[in-house]
Amino acid sequence: MLRDITIGQYFPGQSPIHKMDPRMKIIATLLYIVMLFVASHPLSLIVGIAMLVLMYRVSGIPMKMITKSLKPVVPIIIFTSVLNIFFVSGDPLFQFGFIEITRQGLMLAILMSVRILCLIAGSSLLTYTTSPIELTDAIEILLNPLKKVKVPVHELSMMMTIALRFIPTLIEETDKIMNAQKARGADMESGGLMQRAKALVPILVPLFVSSFRRADELAMAMECRCYRGGDGRTRMKQLHYSHRDWIALCIMLVSIAAVLLLNRILA
Amino acid sequence: MAVIKTENLSHVYSEGTPFVKTAIDNISIEIEEGQMIGVIGHTGSGKSTLIQHFNGLLQPTSGKIYIDGEDMWADKSKLRDIRFKVGLVFQYPEYQLFEETCYKDIAFGPKNMGLDEGEIDRRVREAAAFVSLSEEQLMKSPFELSGGQKRRVAIAGVLAMKPKVLILDEPTAGLDPKGRDRILGQIKEYHQEEKNTVLIVSHSMEDVAKFAQKVLVMNRSKVFLYDSVENVFARAGELSQIGLAVPQITQVFMELKKRGYPVNSNVYTIEAAKKEMIRLLEKGGEVRA
Known part of the structure; x- marks a missing residue:
């Protein structure tokens, strides 16, 4: 029964995402999260969802793993949605007695829940496609500059x-x-x-x-x-950036730009 | 009547993930009451999975298990009673000890059965006597004892529940030859006194030859052979094909027979070998092949 815990579980594979440099995977994941938070309109989040589907397709991780990784956050999503729907003020949509649902509240609730869902599913992909050893290696190298301020990075x-x-x-x-x-x-x-x-x-x-x-x-x-x-x-294992890492970085930056553009258009 | 009976029992681990593995595949066996049975097979052949089904720790993916003719999974509320009926000693059981004293640790099982104080005390002392633990050791912390002693405390913890079926998963793993013979001897003694059913998982054909009446050979998730010791060891060729060997002493006698000496090749223990050699030598002149 304890075997069923999947958070941080590694799925070995040979996809381009599996073969990416783990450092770039971490950077790309961070950029993806930035993208999710930059998106200020529910429609611009479509880029985020599209990216998610695309990345899972490329990585060959079964789609049902998404639902599995999302299960633990469902209570949080329900909680924030309820708060947003009932307590954000703005133009009322429905009104029963003292309960009031506003357009802005509904928008925000959708925005937040899609954001959280994408965030968890996206970062789960990092741990699904990267072995824990690669991951800690990459973190060590990425944190290396902190050694200058006496952070025991290696330890x-x-x-x-x-x-x-x-x-x-x-x-x-x-x-x-x-x-x-x-x-x-x-x-x-x-x-x-x-x-x-x-x-x-x-x-x-x-x-x-x-x-x-x-x-x-x-x-x-x-x-x-x-x-x-x-x-x-x-x-x-020495880590090397290859073409596919730079391509991945470009895709991430372009999609952030796309989100910013969509924000502008939809605002 | 068979005390344990399985029907087309299968178990699949991690179904629906890339790590899916069929641990036991379509197993139907009957284990008669009062027998001592050796379970043999390679690492990963499904022995441990099989025995964990016998006391309801694992639920079969498909198939049925009957204990005393009752379907084990028909009523889940009765599972706990079945665990008292079928006692299971795991591999390296010394790592499960947790109480302050050995006495309390052995009493854990009987206490869970809801017995009264007097009965618990009697059972603890009886079990301790079987594995020859002294009064003084009983009052010690289990963490102060040696590895072999700890193991005997852990085994006593299951013996004290007086299970109708006792299953031990490699009770001698990691012990020296003396400790090994001691534990096997104590289990055999317990079996003879209580007349219960005992299953011992083992890697050693020598050990199995010494205690078992029947042998269950597992190979690649399936039952390869389930028969009396004589019949199983008579098929030495098939056994070595799946990477298991008959006892060394049997191999010696098989080789002797091959070279034309008039010996029986159904010799499995050193004692039997001694008798057979004496018989052979007494014949004197005829021995020359």
Whole structure:
């Protein structure tokens, strides 16, 4: 059951998007988000939706993964939509008693929800098409300038790599321990809040114990291979920008320009 | 009547993603009461998936499982009772220990069954005796014990529930030969005393030969063979084709027979081999092939 978590799940593939330089993928994702927020009219967001469909098509990630990644944000969308619809003042469309729905409110609600949906789906594509290792490598390089102001960039990215690497392991381990305790009759599905919290003890204690053991072993293994921090460390996979990265950047910039133009026309 | 029966049981992991995998495929077997059965197969052959179906931790993608003739998934509220009937000891069970003392940890299962204090105490002590844990060790924290001791505490935790069917997933993985023989001996003793059904998943043909009456061989998500030890080991050729070997001692005797010595090749343990050798030597002169 824990296996079904998809956020940050990598789908191996050979599409042009998979092959892009991870640094450019991060930049392009940021530009995409900028584009979504620049769009001030619901119609100019059509560019955002079109881009999304296009990118998913090119990447070969099944479309139903979009709905899967969007499920967790549905409550947020409903909440913001309700707020926008009922509390933005302007020209009234309907009016029942004290409840008033305005044109501006409706527009804003649509704008915000489409924005959030595109934002989540777009950034999910980054993690669907980029392996966690590539991602942290790219983040480390992109953040490199911060080293000048004494930010421990290498250490942070190493921590991130390790954390990401161990998420599946921990999920598997949790699954295993949960099953083992269930086999001994542990009841995790019924009872009040206190009872449920108590039922977690038989899972959390072994999980903590094994995490510490694992951390110890990993530290030892890293030292055995002479790990001494980032200074002078070289990479097995050097990152290079290629044509397709520059093309992707151009497409992103053009679409931002298109959005700005649409804003102008529709305003 | 069969205590566990499966009908066309299949399980598919991660259906609808690129990682889809059929772990067990159309399995129909019957496990008779009171037997000791060895389950053998390669890593990834579906053994662990199969045994997790036996106590309802995994729900079949298709097919049915009957425990004591009752359809396990017909009434989900009864699942917990089935878990008390079919005790499952996982691989490396020592990683599931969590209580302050071994005593409390062993008592976790019986307590969940809702037994009264006296009964729990009796069962904990009985289970501890089976895996030869001393009174002093019972009161210690499980995290102070050695690896082998921890494992025995974890096994006692399931024994204390007195399951009708006891399933152990590689109970001897990672132990030295002495610890291995000790745990297998204790499980066998428990089986003889309680007359319950025991399934042991194992990689070692030698171990299986020592304790099992029947062997279930899994290969590529399917049941390859399910028969008595003699009948399974008699098909050494097929076994080695799927990458499993009969016990070394059996191989020795098969080779002897091939070279013309008048020996039985159905020898699976060192003890049987000793008897067979003595019989052979007593014949004296005829031995020369």
